[in-house]
Amino acid sequence: MITIENVTKSFRNENSRLVALNDVSATINNGDFLGIIGSSGAGKSTLIRQLSLIERPDKGTIWLDDVDLFKLKGRDLLRMRRQLGIVFQGYHLLEQKNVFENIAFPLQLVNMDKTAMRSRVEELISLVGLNGKAQAYPVQLSGGQKQRVAIARALASSPSLLLCDEPTSALDVITTKSILDLLVEIHRKTNVTIVIITHELSVVKAVCKRVIVMNEGSFVEDGSVREVFASPKHDMTKLLLSYQEGLL
Amino acid sequence: MTNLLIKGTFDTLYIVSMSTLFALMGGLPIGVLLTVWKKDGIAPFVYGEKLLSGIVNTVRSIPFIILIIALFPFTRLIVGRSYGVEASIVALVVGAIPFVARLVESALAEVDEGLIKAAITMGATPWQIVAKVYLVESVPALIRLVSLTMITLVGYAAMAGVVGGGGLGDIAIRYGLHRYQTDVMLLTIVIMVIMVQLIQSGFNFIANRLDRRRA
Ligand SMILES: Nc1ncnc2c1ncn2[C@@H]1O[C@H](COP(=O)(O)OP(=O)(O)OP(=O)(O)O)[C@@H](O)[C@H]1O
Numbered sequence: 001m002i003t004i005e006n007v008t009k010s011f012r013n014e015n016s017r018l019v020a021l022n023d024v025s026a027t028i029n030n031g032d033f034l035g036i037i038g039s040s041g042a043g044k045s046t047l048i049r050q051l052s053l054i055e056r057p058d059k060g061t062i063w064l065d066d067v068d069l070f071k072l073k074g075r076d077l078l079r080m081r082r083q084l085g086i087v088f089q090g091y092h093l094l095e096q097k098n099v100f101e102n103i104a105f106p107l108q109l110v111n112m113d114k115t116a117m118r119s120r121v122e123e124l125i126s127l128v129g130l131n132g133k134a135q136a137y138p139v140q141l142s143g144g145q146k147q148r149v150a151i152a153r154a155l156a157s158s159p160s161l162l163l164c165d166e167p168t169s170a171l172d173v174i175t176t177k178s179i180l181d182l183l184v185e186i187h188r189k190t191n192v193t194i195v196i197i198t199h200e201l202s203v204v205k206a207v208c209k210r211v212i213v214m215n216e217g218s219f220v221e222d223g224s225v226r227e228v229f230a231s232p233k234h235d236m237t238k239l240l241l242s243y244q245e246g247l248l
Numbered sequence: 249m250t251n252l253l254i255k256g257t258f259d260t261l262y263i264v265s266m267s268t269l270f271a272l273m274g275g276l277p278i279g280v281l282l283t284v285w286k287k288d289g290i291a292p293f294v295y296g297e298k299l300l301s302g303i304v305n306t307v308r309s310i311p312f313i314i315l316i317i318a319l320f321p322f323t324r325l326i327v328g329r330s331y332g333v334e335a336s337i338v339a340l341v342v343g344a345i346p347f348v349a350r351l352v353e354s355a356l357a358e359v360d361e362g363l364i365k366a367a368i369t370m371g372a373t374p375w376q377i378v379a380k381v382y383l384v385e386s387v388p389a390l391i392r393l394v395s396l397t398m399i400t401l402v403g404y405a406a407m408a409g410v411v412g413g414g415g416l417g418d419i420a421i422r423y424g425l426h427r428y429q430t431d432v433m434l435l436t437i438v439i440m441v442i443m444v445q446l447i448q449s450g451f452n453f454i455a456n457r458l459d460r461r462r463a
């Protein structure tokens with residue numbers, strides 16, 4: 001279980017102070033499939049950077065079960081990072097390494113035994129539907145295939161949380177659908193907690209069970225996808241819904 | 249005369265390859281440190297970076313011919329004399345290390361920043377990021393850098409000929425300049441041009457073969 005507790009993060013420019021996360025709190029349960037949605041500048045990426053332990057908040061903290069993530073240092077911090085799987089919008093694969101080696105990367109970091117590594121990577125390759133592509137290099141793959149590699153890599157160390165930052169924003173609708181189907185399948189098979197950060201309402205509607213709506217650094221709505229979208233309370237949610245309907 | 253030119257060619261090749269090798273051994277770690285020690289690098293150490301960067305810039309701003317002469321006492325200390333092939337290598341290595349360090353730094357700067365961030369979030373240590381991300385991703389650039397260093401050193405090695413540094417430059421000056429044998433001078437130039445061409449195309453070929461971004 002992940003507890004986001006009164007997290008505040010601001011950025012200072014020469015003469016102004018911008019509050020990117022304004023005292024946000026939420027609990028993410030094991031096995032949740034959560035969507036966090038908000039328009040540009042709402043603070044989604046900032047939240048991801050706190051959750052992925054790249055940045056630390058000014059105030060508040062995040063708990064994983066009973067571990068205070070921002071009290072971790074050195075080895076413990078590295079070990080905790082290895083328990084989080086993260087998928088980025090821009091894939092960020094090793095361009096000079098093939099699919100197999102990319103997926104094996106997190107396992108090499110912990111010096112996993114070669115035979116165990118091979119079978120783990122092969123298992124992941126088939127989980128994400130890339131059979132026959134083990135020797136291909138990223139340049140030879142489509143965007144959707146690269147994102148499959150990135151998902152497999154994020155899952156390699158069997159994380160308890162899979163964080164996806166705009167995982168489909170660079171993909172066309174059909175590829176988006178196939179990646180979302182893959183995430184649903186992974187969730188069903190492994191029951192890993194999945195958090196998808198997105199600005200696309202359709203993504204949340206298609207796969208998430210729960211949704212948090214962000215606006216100007218705050219969580220303005222938090223509930224089951226069905227309830228929140230059936231009876232939106234905040235203007236931002238209504239706005240998002242009206243644009244969605246206008247576009248369809 | 250032919251024998252002399254052949255010996256000069258081999259001497260130049262020897263000087264250039266040895267000094268490239270040592271310059272890489274010195275320049276690569278310095279280039280890596282300049283990268284990781286930056287304020288937003290993976291192991292920030294701003295004072296270290298500033299100091300190192302200052303030293304690199306200082307050595308780079310000394311004209312090479314002056315550097316050779318200034319290094320005479322040091323060269324004598326290391327190889328026993330201040331002229332000849334070995335002496336050239338010492339001066340070239342000192343002159344080329346900062347050059348290589350800057351090239352390494354700019355090669356590493358080309359590595360996708362998002363990938364570095366990703367490696368951090370995967371729990372990679374700074375050492376692992378250097379060894380498994382920075383150096384792996386910049387292999388083609390590093391190979392091109394070796395060729396650029398060698399080519400630059402062909403020219404610098406010829407300059408070392410002015411102070412009796414051995415190799416083709418030495419021959420060009422002793423025979424071409426002092427004894428007015430223009431044909432010898434021309435031949436040494438032709439040989440050096442061919443040498444540069446071969447180094448350039450050879451390393452380019454290898455770099456392209458190893459670059460996995462080419463489908
Ligand atoms: N490193 C930073 N320095 C200064 N300001 C920042 C920094 N990172 C984010 N911000 C500011 O914080 C606010 C929230 O940014 P954030 O990137 O989290 O938004 P977002 O919801 O991810 O938007 P988008 O959908 O455009 O990616 C923005 O106003 C942004 O300008």
Ligand SMILES: [Mg+2]
Pocket residue numbers: 044045046
């Ligand atoms: Mg963002």
